[in-house]
Amino acid sequence: MLKISNLALCLWLAASSHCLPPDKVSAAHIIKTRSIDLNNAHGLAMETRLDRIVEPSGYKLEIEPYMEDGVFKGRVSINVTFLKDSDVILIHCGHDLEITKVDIFVPFFDGQRVEVKEVTLDAKKPIATLHLSAVVPKGTKGSLDFAFNGNMETSHTEGFFKATYMENEEEKALVATSFRPNNARRMFPCFDEPEYKVVFELSVVRPKNMLALSNVPVDKTDEIEGEPNAVWDHFELTPPMSTFTLGIVIGDLKQVNMSVFKDRLGNNIELRVWGRSEFVPALVGVMDKILVVYKHITQLMKSPLPVSRLDFVALPNYQGVKPVDNWGLIIFKESDLSSKGYLQLTQEILYQWLGSLATPAWWSDAHINKALVGYLAADIAFKVNGGSEMEGKWPMTVLYSLYYEFSKRYPHSRITGMKQETACTKIELLFRMFNYTLGGDTFKKGLQKFIESRKFQTFTGDDIWENLNTAARADGKIPQDMNIKDVVKSWIDKDRLPLIKAERKYDTNKLVITQKVFLRERPHDVPDAAKMSWPVPIIIAREDRLNFSHTVPSSWLKDKKELTIKSMPNKDQFIIVNPEEIGPFPVNYDQQNWILLSNYLQGKDRLKIPELTRAKLLHDAWNLAYAGDLSFATALNMTLFLKDERHHLVWDPVFTMIDHIGRHICSCIHGKFRAYVRILLTPLYQELIKNEREDEENWRKNLRSLTKTFLCQAGYKPCIKEAQEHYSKWMEAKNPDEGNPISNQYICPVFKWGTKKEWEFGLQRVINFPPSRKQSERTYLLKTLAGCPIDEYKINRLLNITILEGNGNFTETDLFLIFSMLTGSSQGYTTLFHFVNNNWDVLKEKFISKTNLWDNLITSATSQFTTEEGLELVSNLYVAHQGEFASAEHIIEKSMRNIREESKWSAENLPVIEKWLDAYLANSSVKDDLHM
Known part of the structure; x- marks a missing residue:
């Protein structure tokens, strides 16, 4: 047996600051108390596994926390079986954990007792190696006994941690564990890998005025001789489980309520909710939610949960990203457990089966x-x-x-x-x-x-x-x-998704299904794209017998072969492939089927197509057009039904589409596109503001906010007027630099559509921004000053004062931000390009030695063009200053390559978009006189 003194061990581990205080080294079981998130799975997958020399079959673990000092000590006995002949054993042990004693108990060999001669710790990995005095044969059963000390975590709620909180104007403390994914080794030496699922026999010391919870109920409680304020709680034997699902909570908690749930197999389980006294009222309705969710889950799972009790704890001052899903003991942030939603609660209860009962192997x-x-x-x-x-x-x-x-x-x-x-x-x-x-x-x-x-x-x-x-x-x-x-x-295996093409043969009522890789960004020169294929379920909804509940595939498209399906509807009735987004893939159709779909959606029966499928058709059409696989005229025709559409699910992708296309088209048709957006969104917005209620659903609030934002960007006159009225209050303030008295929502519309005077006022607020205010407010103001205007004067004014005049109120970080914001619109990056072209010599001298800033400037000024005219501008700059770009040489060359690809897209699509917009605006029944 290797015995190491406390002091010697501290020196050996070079961690003397982690030793227990002298008054805690004695064997007395005392607690001195006061009055009182996928985890990085990718990194973990690369973690070195322990050599499989032994495997555990059970733990007997004793933990003594000293809450006042934030330290603990403990003992653990681990039953093991040798899987190979060996004179060493590897075990996980956190670097901050201090082993004060270690023993091995196995049968005598050659009349001698096997002992631990030495313990060495890996300097980089949390692994301890026990060096034995003899080789122990394969198949030998025995036990490893450790005594150890450690520090509780006090700055984070992970591992074995201590947290404090205020209640009734008194500071209180609690201790708890959060071992997922691999933090059990920070509290006790163990085989801290998911596959080692064994039973635990846990004992903890707690103050008499507190409660101790773990994975299973307390079996018995023992008094501690000479210590009237603390007791030992000995818990029942747990089911076989991984180390990261072991859980402990010790604190002054109150039971909110308890319910016994009896599943359909006749198994009873106690469900209990816990929280601090002051928070109990916020948890009153939680049990009702738990019972509803638990009933649904047990109807899904055939196997009963093999624990007699499941505790839900609202832990004060718990800071974890996600709840701690120990087996039988789930720890939540207070706000998470008391929230109205069901999703997170359902996830955590499901983890009892999928994570604890059955556990991922690695x-x-x-x-x-x-x-x-x-x-x-x-x-x-x-x-x-x-x-x-x-x-x-x-x-x-x-x-x-x-x-x-x-x-x-x-x-x-x-x-x-x-x-x-x-x-x-x-x-x-x-x-x-x-x-x-x-x-x-x-x-x-x-x-x-x-x-x-x-x-x-x-x-x-x-x-x-x-x-x-x-x-x-x-x-x-x-x-x-x-x-x-x-x-x-x-x-x-593929970081790609398929695009399904469904082409109907109307003369024979057949459907030909083919697939290819779905690519939006150009050029579509992805290696091996022609070889990629997926097994794709083919599910078809058809107009002649609409049924969106039938989801079993009529067939599967396999390999690269095309698939022909017979007996399609006649030529004046549409089909929809992959309704309700059953599979994660977009679908393209022949021109006639798109027309049929567009016409039907504009008709009286359009609601027979569910909202998710309506959204899919709209989203697929616009993205296929963006990718070059569908005419923009067809995609834009698919938006015509939106004049009568009010479901937020269908509108949700529209805003992304407006943003994508708005950024991509040239300034030459921006005015027409904005008019289209105003006509499209105005009826929806007017209806949303007409029926506004205080108690309305979040989706309605969000839809109104999005609609207003995009209307403002498109120059909706009532929006601009409202923004200017609010903005004037700031301009009229006696001390405008003391703070912004208006909502941020009004700033961008004013900077985009307002006067030079209004924009100049904003610029001066950035220049005179007092250091006592939050810098995030200044950052937002500068972002909108640069990113919102479409007036060349405003953009040039900002560039002149920040770069050419060298105003000391602007840092290099500000310049990075300005350049980035100017790439968001064609007016922004075009003005920036001309600024660079016109001031080449000055800018080169100023920034050529500041590689990051210079490279960023050239990228922002040259990379966003999408037309032949833009390509000519950038090419002329390249020729005029060839050899002068230094570190940015490859940047402008890449910009020209990308613009060349984008200009092909623009040449094909911009005339189509403009022609469609002209017809739409000419035929629109809505008079668009609501723009600036």
Whole structure:
């Protein structure tokens, strides 16, 4: 047995500041008390795993927290089995944890007792190596015993942490754990990997005036001799579980209420809600929500939750991004548990099955688990409250962002951290696709088979897909030559999505389905694009028998082969492929079918097409036109029904489209496009302001706000007048630099459409901005000064004063911000280009040595043009100053390449857009006299 003195160990670990204070080193069990988020799964996937020398089969853990000092000590005995002959054992141990004693107990070998000779700690990894006095044979069973000390975390609520809060004008303390994903090693030496699922026998010391909660109920409580203010709580044996699901809470908490839920299999579970005394009233209705959600989940899951109690704790001053989903003990921020929504609560209860009962084998599988929980939670939340919490936008909120990301030439190139998140989103949508295409009963059956087969164990994605496949095969829901695992692999392995082309042959009533990679950004020169294909479910809604509840595919498009479907409707009736966005892919049609769809949507029966599908048709058309796969005349015709459309889901993608196209077209047709936007949005806005209520839904408030913002940008006269009236109050203030007395919503319209005097007033407020005010207010003001105007005078004035005049009130950071904001409109970057061209020598001398600023200036001034005229401007600048660009040489060369591609798009589409706008404005029944 290796014994190490407390002082010697502190020196050995070079961590003397982490030792227990002298009065806490004794063996007495005393607590001195006062009166009182996917985690980085990608990084975790790369974490070094422990060598599989031994595996644990159970922990006996004792923890003594000293709350006043924020320290703790403890002991743990771990039952292990040797998996190979070895004289070393590797175990996780946080660098701040101090091992004061370690023993190994195994049978005698050659008449000698095996001891721990030495413990070494990896300087970079939280791993301790126990060096043994003899080689222990494979198959040997024994135990490892540790005594240890440590510090509670006080600056963050993770690991084993202490938090304080005020109640009744008194400071109180609590301690709790948040071990996900790999923080258990910071509290005790352990095998801190998900696959080691074993039982825990936990004991903790707590003050008598506090409560201790863990994963399971307290089995017994023992008095501590000589310590009248503290007791030992010994908890029942837990089910087999991973270290990160172990949980402890010690604090002055009150039970809000308790309910016993009996599931359909006759299993009883106590559901309890806890919070501090002052917060109890805010938690009164939480149990009703829990019961509703729990009922839905138990109807979904066949396997009962193998715990007798589930506690929901509203923890004061908990700062975690997401709740702590320990098995049987879920810790929430107070505001999260008391909130009105159902989604997060549903997610956390689902994690009891998908995360605790069945656990991802490694962090590389965590995103699949998160995706499944995310989909099921959204589905249940919709059933519970009609999706009002998400304003009905799911799955559009995640789907459309996925379309944009995967249609780029280089997905994730700008924000590499998005890769895991978008992969998770795609899998979530695949679960949704299978729920539709297999049918809800078959999907549920496959999910239940998966849970039953992996309970108390770990799983990989393959376990889910194989169980879904077995259920689908048994119910005849997939073709015999298909396997769900292969389907999923095809979708997951590519950071792309397919575009389906549905071309009807009206003379024979046939439909020909083909696929290709969906790309929006130009050029479409993605490597291997021609080789990419996906297994795609083909689901068709047809006008002659509209039925949006039938979601089983009539067939699957596999490999790269085209698919021909017979018996389509006659030529004057439309079809819709992939209604309700059942699969994550856009669909293009032949010209005639688009016309049929546009006409139907403008007719009296348009509401027979559900809002999600109406939104899809609109979104697909506009994005296909943007990508060059559809005429803009067709896409713009698809917006004609919006004059009668009032559902916010359908309007939601419209604002993104207006923004995308508004940024892309040249200034030559901006006036006509703004008039189109005003005519499009005015009836909706007038109706929204007419029926405004204080208690109205969030979606209505958001829709009104968006509509107003885009109308203001388009020069809607009532908006400009209102903004100027409010702005005048600031201009008339005695001390305008003391603060901005008006809402930010009024500033951009004034800077864009208002007078030079109004804009100059804003400029002076930036110049004279007092350091005592929040700098974020100055930043917002400068962003709008640069990004909102379309008047060349205002833009040149800003560039002159900040660059040529060298006004000392503007920093280099300000210049970066100005350049960036000017790229948002054709007037902005065109004026910036001419400014650079006209002041080349001065700017070169000023910035050539400041590489980042110079490169940013050249990028902003040259990269945004989209027409032949723009290409000529940039090319002339390049020729005139060839060899003078220094570090920005490659930037302007890249700009010319990109403009050359964009100019092809503009040459093809701008005449079409302008012609359509001319006809639309000429035939519009709405008189557009509401612009500046």
